[in-house]
Amino acid sequence: MITIPYLTAVSTYFSYGLLFAFGQLRDFFRRFLDWWLTSNLQGYAPICLGHEDFYIRRLYHRIQDCFERPISSAPDAWFDVVERYSNDNNKTLKRTTKTSRCLNLGSYNYLGFGSFDEYCTPRVIESLKKFSASTCSSRVDAGTTSVHAELEECVTRFVGKPAAVVFGMGYATNSAIIPVLIGKGGLILSDSLNHSSIVNGARGSGATIRVFQHNTPSHLERVLREQIAEGQPRTHRPWKKIIVVVEGIYSMEGEICHLPEVVAICKKYKAYVYLDEAHSIGAIGKTGKGICELLGVDTADVDVMMGTFTKSFGSCGGYIAGSKELIQYLKHQCPAHLYATSIPTPSAQQIISAIKVILGEDGSNRGAQKLARIRENSNFFRAELQKMGFEVLGDNDSPVMPIMLYNPAKIPSFSRECLREKVAVVVVGFPATPLLLARARICISASHSREDLIRALEVISKVGDLSGIKYFPAEPKKIEHTNNDIKLD
Amino acid sequence: MYVRALPTTDVNRNTEWFTYPGVWTTYILILFFSWLLVLSVFNCSPGIAWTIVHLAHFTVTYHSFHWKKGTPFGDDQGVYNRLTWWEQVDNGKQLTRNRKFLTVVPVVLYLIASHTTDYQHPMLFLNTLAVFVMVVAKFPHMHKVRIFGINADR
Numbered sequence: 001m002i003t004i005p006y007l008t009a010v011s012t013y014f015s016y017g018l019l020f021a022f023g024q025l026r027d028f029f030r031r032f033l034d035w036w037l038t039s040n041l042q043g044y045a046p047i048c049l050g051h052e053d054f055y056i057r058r059l060y061h062r063i064q065d066c067f068e069r070p071i072s073s074a075p076d077a078w079f080d081v082v083e084r085y086s087n088d089n090n091k092t093l094k095r096t097t098k099t100s101r102c103l104n105l106g107s108y109n110y111l112g113f114g115s116f117d118e119y120c121t122p123r124v125i126e127s128l129k130k131f132s133a134s135t136c137s138s139r140v141d142a143g144t145t146s147v148h149a150e151l152e153e154c155v156t157r158f159v160g161k162p163a164a165v166v167f168g169m170g171y172a173t174n175s176a177i178i179p180v181l182i183g184k185g186g187l188i189l190s191d192s193l194n195h196s197s198i199v200n201g202a203r204g205s206g207a208t209i210r211v212f213q214h215n216t217p218s219h220l221e222r223v224l225r226e227q228i229a230e231g232q233p234r235t236h237r238p239w240k241k242i243i244v245v246v247e248g249i250y251s252m253e254g255e256i257c258h259l260p261e262v263v264a265i266c267k268k269y270k271a272y273v274y275l276d277e278a279h280s281i282g283a284i285g286k287t288g289k290g291i292c293e294l295l296g297v298d299t300a301d302v303d304v305m306m307g308t309f310t311k312s313f314g315s316c317g318g319y320i321a322g323s324k325e326l327i328q329y330l331k332h333q334c335p336a337h338l339y340a341t342s343i344p345t346p347s348a349q350q351i352i353s354a355i356k357v358i359l360g361e362d363g364s365n366r367g368a369q370k371l372a373r374i375r376e377n378s379n380f381f382r383a384e385l386q387k388m389g390f391e392v393l394g395d396n397d398s399p400v401m402p403i404m405l406y407n408p409a410k411i412p413s414f415s416r417e418c419l420r421e422k423v424a425v426v427v428v429g430f431p432a433t434p435l436l437l438a439r440a441r442i443c444i445s446a447s448h449s450r451e452d453l454i455r456a457l458e459v460i461s462k463v464g465d466l467s468g469i470k471y472f473p474a475e476p477k478k479i480e481h482t483n484n485d486i487k488l489d
Numbered sequence: 490m491y492v493r494a495l496p497t498t499d500v501n502r503n504t505e506w507f508t509y510p511g512v513w514t515t516y517i518l519i520l521f522f523s524w525l526l527v528l529s530v531f532n533c534s535p536g537i538a539w540t541i542v543h544l545a546h547f548t549v550t551y552h553s554f555h556w557k558k559g560t561p562f563g564d565d566q567g568v569y570n571r572l573t574w575w576e577q578v579d580n581g582k583q584l585t586r587n588r589k590f591l592t593v594v595p596v597v598l599y600l601i602a603s604h605t606t607d608y609q610h611p612m613l614f615l616n617t618l619a620v621f622v623m624v625v626a627k628f629p630h631m632h633k634v635r636i637f638g639i640n641a642d643r
Contacts, residue, residue, distance in 0.1 A: 002494040009492065009511030010518065016506075017519065049570060054561035192498050196564075199500075214496040431562050435506030436494065 002393065002437060004406065005471055012406050012436050019408060023058030027051075055431070059408075064090045066415035066427055072099050075107035076115035077447040081424055102419065103456055105442045106426035110283040110399050111370045112447030113314030113354050119362050120314070120353035124346045131345035139331075143342035151348045152319075154355045158289065159281070159307070160299040161321035163328075167336045168343040170278060170308030171197040173318030176336035177306070178245075179205040180329075181274075185240040187227055189220065189271070191257075193250050198276060202245070208233060214253075217261035220244065224269050242271040243304075248280030248291040252433055252441065254394020254401050256284070259291055263301045272303040282312025283399050288358045288371050294397070309347075313354040317343040374399055374446040381444055381453055388461050389470035393439070402428075402439040403460070403469065410467045411438050417463040423456055501569060503560040504578045507587055516594065520546065536606035540616060543602040547595065547619040554591075555626045556640060571642055575626070576633060583629035595623040 060067075065084060073080040080099035086092060107114055127147065137143035148166065155164040167173045178201030182188060186207040190198060193214045202209050210227055213219040224242070231237050244266050246257045259275070266273045277290045285293030290307070292299050299305065304326065308318040320330060331337055358367040378399045385392045391404040405411055408429065415427045429438040444453075464470050492510040499505035506512070520542060527538045554575040559567065569577050579585045599620035606612045625631065635641040 003491045004494050004510070006490045006492050006511060006514075009494075009509065010515045013506075013512060013515040014519065017515075048563070049559065049567065051557065051561055052559060052563045052567070056562065192496055192500070211498045211500055213498055219498075430506075431502040431564055434497075434502075434509070436509050436511075 002404065003391070004404075004436065008406050008471065009436060012408070015408050016430075016435060019059055023054060026058065027054070059430075061091055062089075063412040063415075065093060066412050069419075069424070070095060074115035075104060075109050077104055077109075077112075077445060077449070077452055078102065079104045079107075079424070081419070100419075100422060102422045102424040103452055103459075104424055104445070105456060106424055107445070108279070108311040108443055109314065109445040109447065110279075110312045110374055110443070111288075111314075111354070111358070112445055113312070113350070113357075114445075115447070117314075117353075117357070119357050119364075119366070120350055123353050124350045127349035128346040133346065134344050135342045137341065138339055139337050139342045145345055145348075147345050147348045147352070148342060151343075151352050154352050155319050155321060158355050158359065159305055159319075159321045160289065160292070161305060161323070163324045163326075164319050164321040165327050165330055165334075165337060166317060166319045166343055166348070168317050168341055169336075170310050170316070170318035171200075172336050172340065173306060173308070173320065174198050174276065175201040175204060176334055176340075177304075177320055177330065178202055178243075178274075180334045181205075181304070182207045182241050182243055185232060185237075187239045187242045188245060189223060189227075189242065190245045191215065191247065191250075193252065194245060194247060195251065195276065195278070198245055198247075207243075214250075215255055215258055217258050217265055220262065221265050221269075224265065224271065228269060242269070243274050244271050245274045245276065248275060248277040249284070249398055249400060251279050251400060252402060252428065252439070254398045254441075256280070256291060256294070256395045256398055259295050259297050259302075263297055267301065273301070274304045275302045275306065277305060277307040278318075279311055279400060281307040282354075282358060283374060284397055286371070288312070288367070309351045309354075312358075313351045315347045315350040315354070317347060317351070370446040374444065377446065377448055377453060378444045380450075381442070381457070384453075384457050385460070386472075387475045388457070388464070389472045389474035390460075390464060391469075391471050399444045400441065401444070402441045403464075404471070405438045405440055405467070405469055406436060408438060410469055411440075413467045414440055414463055414469065417466060418459060421459040421463065423459045499580065501560070501565070501577055501580070502562070503565075503569065503574065507578060513590055520594075520598070534605075536602070536612070539598070539602040539605050540612045543595075543598045543616055544619055546598060547623055550595070551623065551626070558640070572633070573640075581632070583632065588627065592624060592627045595620050 065086065070082040071079050072082050078101055081102045083096050083098045083100060084093040085096060086094065113120060131145060131147065135143040135145065151166055152164050155166065156162065174197035178198065182205050184206040188202045188205070188207050188209045190202055190209060190211055191214055192211045210223055212223045228239070232239060244262065246259070246262055249256055263273055281290040282288045284291060287293065292302065303322060305321045306318065309315040356362045360367050375397055379396055382392055382394065382396070382401050385401065385403065393402045393404065394400055405414055405427070411427045411429050415425060418425050425440050425442060427440045433439060494509055497505050497508045499508060524538055524542045527541050528535065531538070555573050558573050559570045579587055599616050602616050603613055
C-alpha cells in the first residue's frame with residue numbers, strides 16, 4: 001500500500017500535464033516545419049503509427065542519460081560506469097573512454113556471484129576450455145552435454161521438485177512455456193503487476209486473461225468465483241483449465257507474494273498455480289530455497305515453479321520445475337527447448353557451482369554466510385532509509401527496495417546527482433510503473449560491505465534532501481550523546 | 490495529508506492513471522488557474538475569460554479524448570489503436586464515476602461562462618455549440634461510433 005502526500009499527487013499530475021502539453025506543442029511545430037521538407041518514404045508506410053512514439057520522443061529522450069548507462073567491468077559491489085556526453089540535448093549520446101568507479105546499487109547481484117568467485121570462476125573457465133563458449137545447437141539436436149544433465153538434476157535438488165528443464169533465456173522461459181501449458185478455452189488469472197514476460201506469454205497463448213488486484217487473495221477469490229460461474233466468454237462452457245500466475249518477489253515493489261493464501265484458494269477451486277521465482281530463488285529463505293521455504297508452503301502444492309538464474313546465481317537462463325510428467329511434456333512440446341539454442345555450457349557450470357556454494361556442498365559455509373549477509377544488509381538498509389524519512393516499499397527480508405520519487409522531474413535529478421556522487425542507481429518511471437508512482441529501485445547484494453551501505457546512505461540522504469523526496473517525517477536521532485556532554489568532571 | 494494509492498486492475502497504462510487519487514482535484518485546479526492566467530494576460534472581463542477557458546477546454550479535451558486514437562507508447566502492441574482515450578477509459582465500461590465526472594465538468598463550465606457573460610451573443614452561441622458537441626460525444630450510445638466516417642480507420 002503506497003501512501004502519497006496529496007499535494008505531491010496533484011503536483012505530479014500537473015507536471016506530467018505540462019510535459020505532455022509541451023510535447024504536443026513541439027510536435028505541432030515540427031509537423032509545420034516538416035511540411036516543407038519532402039518525404040523520402042518512397043511509398044512505404046511509416047514505421048510508427050500515429051503518435052505511438054510520442055512518449056519516447058518527447059519525454060524519455062529528455063532524460064535518456066539516466067537509462068541504459070554502459071558499464072565496463074563486472075557487476076560487483078563497485079563497478080566502472082562509462083561516461084557519456086551529448087551535443088544535441090540528449091537526443092544522441094556518445095560514449096567516451098573515461099569511466100568512473102561507482103557503487104553498484106542497481107544490479108541483481110543478490111548473492112555476490114556477479115564477479116570473480118573463488119569456487120565458481122575457475123570451474124567456469126575450465127568448462128569454457130573444455131566445452132567452448134556455445135553449444136551451437138538446440139537441446140534436442142546436439143546441445144545437451146553432461147553439464148546440462150547435471151544442471152537439471154542440481155535444480156531439482158535445490159528447488160525440491162521431481163524434475164526440471166532449463167532454458168537459455170529467462171524472459172523466453174515465461175513467454176514460451178505459458179502458450180504450451182494453456183490455450184484457447186483456458187483461463188489465466190494474473191496478478192496486476194506481473195512481469196511483461198508473463199503478460200507476453202499469456203497474450204501469446206490465446207487463453208482468456210483476467211487480472212486480479214495486486215497481492216490481494218480475497219480479490220483473486222472473487223474473480224475466480226465469478227469466472228468459474230460465467231464460464232468461457234460467449235459459449236459459457238466450463239473452462240478447460242485455469243492457471244493462476246503469481247511472482248515470488250515483485251521486482252518493482254519488493255513485496256513478497258501471499259503464497260499460502262493463494263495456494264489455499266487454488267486448491268479449493270481446483271486451479272493450477274504458476275509461481276515465477278525470478279527474484280526470490282536464492283535470495284530469500286533460510287537456505288536460499290526461495291519463497292516456499294520462507295513462507296512454509298509445500299513445494300508439492302505449487303504446480304509449476306519457474307525461476308531465472310540471472311539474479312542470485314550470476315548466470316543467464318531460466319528453469320521450470322514440476323512433476324515428471326509435466327517436464328516430459330514440456331520437453332516434447334516447448335519451442336524454447338526444441339528450437340532455441342541451449343544454455344551455454346560455461347553458464348550452466350556457473351549455475352551448478354553457485355548452487356553448490358549456496359547448499360554448502362563445496363565444503364565451506366560461504367553460502368550460509370552470503371545468505372545471512374544479504375538478509376542483514378537488506379534489513380539494515382531498509383530500516384535506515386525509513387528512519388531518514390524516505391518512502392520505501394517492500395517487505396522485510398526482501399533485497400529489492402524501491403524509493404518513491406513520484407514527480408517526473410525528480411527522476412533525472414535523483415539519478416544524476418547520485419551519479420555525480422559516484423553511486424549508481426536505477427530509476428524507473430512511466431510506463432514501466434504507473435504514472436504517479438515513479439521510483440528509484442535499490443537492489444542490495446551480499447557483496448556490499450557495511451561501509452559501502454553507510455556511504456550509500458549518506459549519499460542518498462544528501463541527494464534526497466536536494467530532490468525533496470523525504471515524504472515522511474524523519475525519526476529523531478536518539479539522544480544518547482547528550483549524556484556524554486554532562487559528564488565533564 | 491496522505492492518501493493511499495491502491496493498485497488498480499487496469500492493464501491499459503494510458504488510462505490507469507485516471508483511477509488514482511488527486512486527478513479530479515488537479516483537473517479543477519488547472520481550470521481555475523488557467524482562468525486566472527487568462528484574466529491577467531488579456532485584462533478582459535471575467536465573463537470573457539470564462540468563455541475563453543471554456544472554448545480552450547473544449548478544443549483541448551475534444552482533441553485528446555475524442556480525436557487522438559491509440560496510446561502514446563508502443564509497449565501494448567497496438568491493441569488500442571482503434572479506440573480514442575474516452576473509449577479506453579475504465580476498459581470501455583459506460584457510466585462509471587470517472588465518466589460522469591468528465592461529462593459534468595464541461596456543463597458546469599458552460600453554466601459559469603453563460604452566467605458571467607449575462608447570456609449575450611455571440612459568446613452564448615459559441616459556448617452552447619461547444620457544450621453540445623462535448624456532451625453528445627460522451628454519450629454511451631456514441632461508443633465506437635464514427636459519424637460519416639470522420640476519424641475512422643482506413
